[in-house]
Amino acid sequence: MAEAQIPVKVGVVLDMDAYGNMTFNCISAALTDFYATHDHYKTRLDLISRDSKGDVIGAAAAALDLLKNVQVQAIIGPMYSVQANFLISLGQRAEVPIITFSATSPSLSLLRSPYFIRAALNDSSQVGPIVAIVQAFGWREVVLIDEDNEFGEGIVPFMVDALGKAKVLVPYRSVIPPSATDDQIAAELYKLMTMQTRIFIVHMLNPLAARLFTKAKEIGMMSQDYAWITTDSVANDFNSMDPPSIMLGVIGVRPYFPKTKHLDDFRIRYKEIVQRTNPKSLTYDPNIYVLWAYDSAIALAMAAEEAGYKDLTYQVTKTSSNSTDLESFGVSLSGPNLTRALSNTTFVGLAGNFQLINGELQAPPYEIVNMVGSGASVIGYWTKENGIVSEPNFTSSSANAYYPTSKSNLGSTIWPGNKSSPPKGWVVPTNGKKLRVGVPVKVSFTEFVRVTWNSDNSTKVEGYCIDVFDAVMAALPYGVPYE
Template structure:
């Protein structure tokens, strides 16, 4: 409020998360101030249809076709969706479900987990999942909850052979910030979709300069790194600076609106006289950024490539890519005759297995089916019950017993 009302800023870079975006987007619309977010990735924000909200990040739903391509490539017919129960988590679920069902992959269950879930609550949900036939789980959570989830999954035996775990980029993009002991002990064999950042001299040069400056200001820091949000924040700031430069010498002022119906601080905002022009310059901005080509399409960062990774050791090992044109491929310069081919690198699955899991199992820890046998002296050809005098146990024979076995 202070930035717009008193400082009369011309643009705002933020907010950091989707949860805070609604209010800030409303302020930007009212005051004609572009809001440039590098980390609010939840799809529902697009439904606000705010002309002054620009997403300098890939929307979460942009990866759903990459995920469904992995599912289709290995022939799995069902997948359970596990997600954090908030705006970030729930936002991707409709588009992910639709992408899977278009390829005839059924979603038999959705598992929302509270971001403040206790260990016992997570365990109860995992035990519920173990009673289901499906063994393919797609996980869309952030790193803190993800660490707890996989530690508990390991504890109950859900990281053994036969299970399939696929991560969205909510964790995979930030895997370096996950406790390495958790990754090494509880996440082995997991697949993930990761935002692809191409190597470039520009990125290498930036990281050298950034590390030097960071260590000057933080002498005790060892081997500092930036995650993708740091790169995007820099690209967003660079885009805004270039857009302002394109506008030339301009008097950046507000027009104050007089209204007798003003009742709140928000109603007393002025309107930026240059907001529309600045918005246009930002929307048309293209350049080679830290994360690749910076280009906004329909108000959000264009995305055409994702990397597929397989977690082994303390990190994710690249095994291929997904592109809009070719689907799953081993490298970016190869061509696939099918968008759902398994032409990617070798995979080590949970349980240190190299065999592709079939994606389902008959649950052995659910409720047992009880079958009652009538003790009637008739129809012996169908069922006969005899008692062993030594063990006092009953033995059931006959056609029906043989059929049920």
């Protein structure tokens, strides 16, 4: 007679829209695949889903219900950084691991909870490749455009610090709320058009990014003279942009993961899941967050078996009759062991090597992609050890992460306006004050400086010194209007 399997209750907190339902189905598929080849395991994860309803309160209520009424041993989720803060605190209080595959804000690491497991990349890990791109093209000023919430602002200190070390100025930071209207987005873009900097680094979630680039194209900012670089929150979804032409010429960075037979097989499975979840949906390849969700479920299944099968209950302490829900749930007796086992779990997943250090997934190399007519094209790769390289045959190097690199390692690139040459990065600002240059007026030796007056009382300044001055000003990596 077969030995009875031990159920381990696991909560899943997701926004149960079409994407959330599809992600939950992928997590379920991961466990089905895993237990099919590990039928000797005595434990089985039992998934209990809750809808976080797209906001912070919904995520908090879902987690409270799972901890108090279901007494789960772990929670997978939430989907977004803005929802994660309170859940991490609840996990710390109940000693239950909170495993996220998509909350990437660096600010979450500051909470320093041993029960927060980020099975995704910290956004600060992509600062290196973005700065390397800026250095490669010799741009000296950039403008940051980020989403006005915890996710958007989390990367800013790391980005500004890294750009400063590379001697790149950030003269302006544009902050756009997720609730901004199209007119408000346009107003902010028009403000950027009055400035001289034409290099923009965009860090926001895909829904807001799609609106930003749609409006930028409408008002003429997806044209020559402009360069747009996006973080992986946008680049991961390049191939699902509709239409892709709104982002023609945009450069993005996203995690590189090796193409394997396991991944090819999952792609077929993923299309079936999408079509079953939402038959009217267009089918795209799974993005990195789906792969991390799949790998998170595998890691948790392995850790649950390693942690053992005892004490799958809560120790509930007595509270006063007027206690709130925040005080009335207990502490998981298996949580510490499960967290330790999860932290030591390593395997090769769909998204590459799964290894946690200090509770976070370790950063792989990044690939640099360029939006062309039909979608994203890989034009290069980046590693902390080697900088920008043309092929994914990575070797070790003692180089510093922010050393200057060469654009020659990047493949053929299309820029906004369907141009093949990169923009210089600046134009003469429409609202800037002109530099006034005084020159001496001499009547004798005029080879160095010569001033003549025109009939309309304007002046004409010529001479060797003037030629040298004009050449120096033209060679600057930014525009300085002068007279």
